[in-house]
Amino acid sequence: MNQKTIQVEALESEAIYIFREVVAQFEKPVLLFSGGKDSITLVRLAQKAFFPAKIPFPLLHIDTGHNFPETIEFRDRLVKELGVDLIVRDVQDNINSGRVKEETGRYASRNMLQTETLLDAIEEFSFDACVGGARRDEEKARAKERIFSVRDDFGQWDEKNQRPEVFDMLNGRIDLGQNVRVFPISNWTELDVWSYIKKEDIEIPSIYFAHKRKTFLRDGFIWSADDAIVYRDKEEAVLERMVRFRTVGDMSCTAAVLSNAVDIAKVVEEIRDSSISERGARIDDKRSEAAMEKRKQQGYF
Amino acid sequence: MNVLKIATAGSVDDGKSTLIGRLLYDTKSLTDDKLAAIEEKSKQRGFDYLDFSLATDGLVAEREQGITIDVAHIYFSTRKKSFIIADTPGHIEYTRNMVTGASTAQASIVLIDARNGVVEQTYRHFFINNLLRIKEVVIAINKMDLVDFSEEKYNSIKGEIEYLASKSEYKNQQLTFIPMSALQGDNVVQKSNKMDWYGGETLLQHLEKLDAEDIHEFSQVRFPVQTVIRPKTKEYHDFRGYAGKIYGGDFAIGDKIVVLPSQTKSVIKSIHFFNEAFARAKNGSSVTITLEDNVNVSRGDMLVKINEEPTITKQLDATICWMDKEPLKALQKYYIKHGVNDAQAKITQVSSILKTDFSGKIENPSELALNQIGDVQLMLSKPLLIDGYHQNKSNGAFILINPKTNNTVGVGFIR
Ligand SMILES: Nc1nc2c(ncn2[C@@H]2O[C@H](COP(=O)(O)OP(=O)(O)O)[C@@H](O)[C@H]2O)c(=O)[nH]1
Numbered sequence: 001m002n003q004k005t006i007q008v009e010a011l012e013s014e015a016i017y018i019f020r021e022v023v024a025q026f027e028k029p030v031l032l033f034s035g036g037k038d039s040i041t042l043v044r045l046a047q048k049a050f051f052p053a054k055i056p057f058p059l060l061h062i063d064t065g066h067n068f069p070e071t072i073e074f075r076d077r078l079v080k081e082l083g084v085d086l087i088v089r090d091v092q093d094n095i096n097s098g099r100v101k102e103e104t105g106r107y108a109s110r111n112m113l114q115t116e117t118l119l120d121a122i123e124e125f126s127f128d129a130c131v132g133g134a135r136r137d138e139e140k141a142r143a144k145e146r147i148f149s150v151r152d153d154f155g156q157w158d159e160k161n162q163r164p165e166v167f168d169m170l171n172g173r174i175d176l177g178q179n180v181r182v183f184p185i186s187n188w189t190e191l192d193v194w195s196y197i198k199k200e201d202i203e204i205p206s207i208y209f210a211h212k213r214k215t216f217l218r219d220g221f222i223w224s225a226d227d228a229i230v231y232r233d234k235e236e237a238v239l240e241r242m243v244r245f246r247t248v249g250d251m252s253c254t255a256a257v258l259s260n261a262v263d264i265a266k267v268v269e270e271i272r273d274s275s276i277s278e279r280g281a282r283i284d285d286k287r288s289e290a291a292m293e294k295r296k297q298q299g300y301f
Numbered sequence: 302m303n304v305l306k307i308a309t310a311g312s313v314d315d316g317k318s319t320l321i322g323r324l325l326y327d328t329k330s331l332t333d334d335k336l337a338a339i340e341e342k343s344k345q346r347g348f349d350y351l352d353f354s355l356a357t358d359g360l361v362a363e364r365e366q367g368i369t370i371d372v373a374h375i376y377f378s379t380r381k382k383s384f385i386i387a388d389t390p391g392h393i394e395y396t397r398n399m400v401t402g403a404s405t406a407q408a409s410i411v412l413i414d415a416r417n418g419v420v421e422q423t424y425r426h427f428f429i430n431n432l433l434r435i436k437e438v439v440i441a442i443n444k445m446d447l448v449d450f451s452e453e454k455y456n457s458i459k460g461e462i463e464y465l466a467s468k469s470e471y472k473n474q475q476l477t478f479i480p481m482s483a484l485q486g487d488n489v490v491q492k493s494n495k496m497d498w499y500g501g502e503t504l505l506q507h508l509e510k511l512d513a514e515d516i517h518e519f520s521q522v523r524f525p526v527q528t529v530i531r532p533k534t535k536e537y538h539d540f541r542g543y544a545g546k547i548y549g550g551d552f553a554i555g556d557k558i559v560v561l562p563s564q565t566k567s568v569i570k571s572i573h574f575f576n577e578a579f580a581r582a583k584n585g586s587s588v589t590i591t592l593e594d595n596v597n598v599s600r601g602d603m604l605v606k607i608n609e610e611p612t613i614t615k616q617l618d619a620t621i622c623w624m625d626k627e628p629l630k631a632l633q634k635y636y637i638k639h640g641v642n643d644a645q646a647k648i649t650q651v652s653s654i655l656k657t658d659f660s661g662k663i664e665n666p667s668e669l670a671l672n673q674i675g676d677v678q679l680m681l682s683k684p685l686l687i688d689g690y691h692q693n694k695s696n697g698a699f700i701l702i703n704p705k706t707n708n709t710v711g712v713g714f715i716r
Binding site: 047168 | 536
C-alpha cells in the first residue's frame with residue numbers, strides 16, 4: 001500500500017461529487033455521449049466516481065448520422081471496455097417517418113433535429129436526469145446554466161426562473177414528466193479539459209489530432225469535403241490540408257482548424273496559445289447572437 | 302488547476318461589467334472572435350470606446366433591458382492562476398443571486414463609483430460578504446478618472462468602509478482597497494501612473510497572490526456519505542466503500558472515527574481514489590473510504606473523528622436569506638437539504654429581519670419576504686448533524702425547498 005496523500009483537484013472533485021449526487025437523487029439517469037472529448041472526459045469522471053463498481057447508468061448517443069466514422073469506432077470500443085450499456089437513437093428515423101424535416105441548402109445541419117430525437121428517447125426510457133458535457137465557458141448563454149437544470153415536459157429551459165445553487169447543495173426534486181440536465185464539468189474551460197485528457201492519458205478519437213484531410217473554405221472556415229454530408233458549391237475548391245477538429249459534433253456544422261498538433265501535448269500547447277474560441281468554429285452559433293439561447297429554450301442540450 | 306473563485310458586486314452602472322471586460326482584455330483572455338464581436342457591437346451602438354460589458358452580458362432578456370439579471374460565470378487565467386468570476390447583479394431585487402454567486406467564492410470584489418461613494422447598495426453587498434464570511438474582500442473604488450484621481454476621495458470612501466467593518470460580526474475579513482479606472486485600465490492589470498499616492502498592488506497582482514489554501518478556513522473534519530459503493534464483482538466481492546467529499550480537514554488510515562447518527566465507532570481501513578489506494582486524503586477531496594468494522598452506513602450518515610462530533614439536533618437557529626416571491630412565514634413547512642441529507646422542516650418562529658445597512662433588526666416580523674435576511678427558528682422531522690456556519694461553512698449551511706414547486710426558496714446559515 002502506498003504512503004501517499006491525495007489532494008483531488010478542485011474541478012475533478014466537484015465533478016465526481018456531482019455524479020454521485022445524480023445517482024443518489026435520481027431513479028433513471030443517463031449520460032449523453034457524443035463521442036467528443038467532453039463526453040469522453042465525463043465517462044472518465046463517472047468511472048472515478050464509482051470505482052471499483054461499474055458506471056451505474058447507460059450511455060445515450062443521439063446519432064445525427066453525420067458522424068465522423070472515427071468517432072463511432074471509438075465509441076463502440078470504449079463501451080465494450082467499460083462494460084456499460086449503450087443506447088443509440090437515430091435522427092434519421094425521425095426524418096424517415098416525417099416527424100422532422102431535413103434542412104437543405106448551404107448551412108443545412110442536423111444539430112437542431114437532435115433535440116426531437118433526444119426528447120423522444122427521454123420519454124421512451126423515462127430518464128429523469130441526463131448528464132451532459134456542456135461547459136459555461138463555451139458560450140455566453142451557457143455561462144448562466146445551473147449544474148442541475150430543470151426541463152419541463154417539452155424539454156424547455158426557463159432561464160429566468162432557475163433554481164439558485166448555493167454552496168454545493170444540488171436540488172434535484174422534480175415533478176413527474178420533468179427531467180434534469182446535469183453538467184458536471186460546468187466550471188471547466190476548454191483548456192482544463194485538454195489538460196485533463198493529457199494528465200489522465202485518456203484516449204480520444206483521432207480526428208482531434210492533426211491529420212491530412214480533403215477540405216474546402218467557406219466564410220473563413222475550413223470544412224470537411226465529404227459530399228454525402230456537407231453541402232458544397234461547385235466553385236468551392238477542395239484541397240488537402242493539415243487540420244484537426246476542436247469539437248466533433250455534426251460533421252456538417254463542425255469546422256476544422258489548421259494545425260500541426262499531432263499529439264495531446266501539442267494540442268494542449270496549441271489551445272493555450274490559441275485565440276479563436278471553440279464555438280467560433282461552429283457555424284450554427286453564428287446564425288444569430290441569440291442562437292444558442294433560443295435553441296436551449298426549445299430543449300437543445 | 303488551482304482555481305480561485307471570485308464573486309463581484311456593485312450597483313448598476315458602477316462599472317462591474319467594464320471591470321470584468323477590462324480584466325479579460327488586459328490578460329489577453331478575450332479571443333479574437335469575441336473581441337471582434339465587441340468591437341463591432343460597440344461601433345454599432347455608436348460608442349467611441351470598447352464596451353467591455355458586452356463580454357459578459359449573456360441572456361437575450363437582459364440584452365433587451367441592458368442590465369445583468371442573473372449570475373454569469375466568467376473564466377480566465379494568467380500564468381500564475383486560473384480564475385472563475387461569478388458576475389452577480391447589484392439590484393436590490395436580486396440579493397438572492399448575489400448570495401448564490403458568493404456562496405462558492407473564496408474572494409469577493411465590491412465596486413464603488415468614486416463619484417457616489419458608499420451608497421445603500423454598498424452596505425448590502427458588504428453585509429452579504431460578512432454573512433457568508435468571505436475572507437478576502439477587495440473594495441474596488443472605480444471611475445477614479447472622473448474624480449481627478451483624488452487621494453482625498455479615496456481616503457474618505459476607505460474610511461466609511463472601515464467604519465462599517467468595525468460594526469460587523471466577522472472579524473477575520475481582510476479588506477483591500479484599490480483605486481482604479483476600469484474604463485481606462487488604471488490599476489486593474491496595469492499599474493496607474495496617475496495615482497502616485499497609491500503604493501499598493503493592482504487588482505490582478507492582488508488576486509494572483511491570494512492562495513486558495515489560505516482563504517479556506519480549516520475546522521473539524523466532516524465526511525457526509527453520498528452513496529455506498531458495492532461492486533458485487535468477483536474481484537471486489539466484499540468491498541463496501543463510502544463515497545463522499547471530505548470537508549474541513551484531512552482523513553488518514555487508522556483514524557478513529559464515529560459514524561453518525563448511529564454513534565458506531567470504527568477505524569478507517571482504506572482510502573481509495575479511482576484505482577489507487579492512499580494513506581491520507583486532504584480537505585476537498587472526493588474519495589471512497591472503507592472501515593475496519595462491518596457497520597451499517599447509508600447516504601446522509603456522516604463520518605467524523607472521535608471527540609469531534611457535530612451537534613445532533615431537531616431544532617435549528619439560523620439566519621435565512623429568502624429567495625422566493627411567496628414569503629416565509631411561521632408554521633409553514635419546507636424540505637430542508639443540509640449537505641447531502643434531507644428532512645422536513647417547520648418554521649417555528651421568525652424572530653427578526655436583519656437590516657442590511659447594519660442599523661439593527663426589526664423584531665418579530667410577520668414574515669420574511671423575497672431578498673430579506675432574518676433570524677428564524679425551525680423544527681425538523683429528524684435530527685441533523687450540524688455545525689455553526691462560523692465553525693464549518695459546508696456543514697453549517699442548508700437550503701429550503703418549497704414542497705409544492707420544488708424550487709429552492711431560501712438559504713440558511715446555522716448560528
Ligand atoms: N469614466 C469612467 N467610466 C466608467 C468606468 N467604468 C465604467 N464606466 C462607465 O460606466 C457605465 C456603466 O458601466 P457598466 O460596466 O455597464 O456597469 P455595470 O452596470 O456595473 O456592469 C458605462 O458607460 C461605462 O463605460 C471608469 O472607470 N471610468
